[in-house]
Amino acid sequence: MKEKMDQTPIDDDTNDLNQADNLPNGGSVVDQEAKKSNSKKSNSVNENQKDTPVEIEKDRIYEKQNNKKSLKYQNAIQRAKNRTYKIFVFLFLTLVSLVVLYPLVYAVSAAFSPGRSISAMSIIPFGSGVTTAHFKRLVSETNYIRWFRNTLIIAASTSVSTVLVCSLAAYVFSRFRFLFKKTMMLALLVLQIFPSFIGMIAIYVILLRIKGLDTLWGMVLIYLAGNIPYNTWLVKSYMDSIPRAYDEAAKIDGASNARTFFKIILPQASPIITFLAIVSFTGPWMEFIFAKLILRSNENQTLALGLFSFVTDKKNEFTLFCAGALIVAVPFIIFFLITQKVLVSSLAGAGVKE
DSSP states (O other), rough: OOHHHHHHHHHHHHHTTTTHHHHHTTTTHHHHHHHHHHHHHHHHHHHHHHHHEEEEEEEHHHHHHHHHHHHHHHHHHHEEEEEHHHHHHHHHHHHHHHHHHHHHHHHHHHTSSSSSSGEEEOTTTTTTTTOOOOHHHHHSSHHHHHHHHHHHHHHHHHHHHHHHHHHHHHHHHHHHOOOTTHHHHHHHHHHSSSOOOGHHHHHHHHHHHTTTTTTTTHHHHHHHHHHHHHHHHHHHHTTSOOHHHHHHHHHHOOOOOOHHHHIIIIHHHHHHHHHHHHHHGGGGGGGHHHHHHHHSSSTTOOOOHHHHTBBBOBBBBHHHHHHHHHHHHHHHHHHHHEEEEEEHHHHHHHHEEE
């Protein structure tokens, strides 16, 4: 009896612990509770799904409003940055323009201001009055007209001779093969490296022996010799881009080399020839160093020497100097306005190669 009484509590405990295993249908009670919990979860999910379209729409509207606000804020910041940048650029360019234009405006005002020296002038342009007496003095009391003519002769002669010599030399180097061709081209390139002022003494001695001192043609020789090395390379590089078929067709028709050059190659190279003529013409107008070395008499001086004589240590006529410089600038402005389209088209045509 004691043994039976001792075993019964143990059996009851094990039965209580293993109640789920001893239930019929493999623990259906637990399954039912699990199903109830799952059904509650599914019902809550369904309720959330029923509410989602409205909430999603609200979220979308809220996001749109926030995006609009952020975009407006970003656009406002960008516009403020752009305004600040434009104002800064405008002020900077205005300052640079004033720094660049003030000396020019002051020189123009000096040409029309009474008096002779710069110390008698006002800092404000045209603040001392307006007069045309300086222009009358240039014509009546100085050799300004003769200086202008000398400079024009030198510039025109230099331009024509540079175009002729450099184009012929470029044609020879571009189309013919001969001994020491590469050596001569390299020599031209090396000569261009050194400045022409190195040979000033030699130039002076050569012109002295050939009686070219104080002459206009001596100045033309100096400018022509200085223009040959670089401009020959420039024209040759353009002529290399012209097809050789033109030369071959001209030879088949019986044309000589000279006729081929003047009738066929030279018109094809007109863009670079035009550019060379314009640059060679404008160079001698304000050249001072070689003109001071070669030209001695007042009758053979150029504009650069004549105008410089107004502002030396012994003579201070700044207003007369500005009047003469203004007269020189007017033909240059007209010249560049006329040849602007030709110059631009020449540069554009020189850059095109087939």
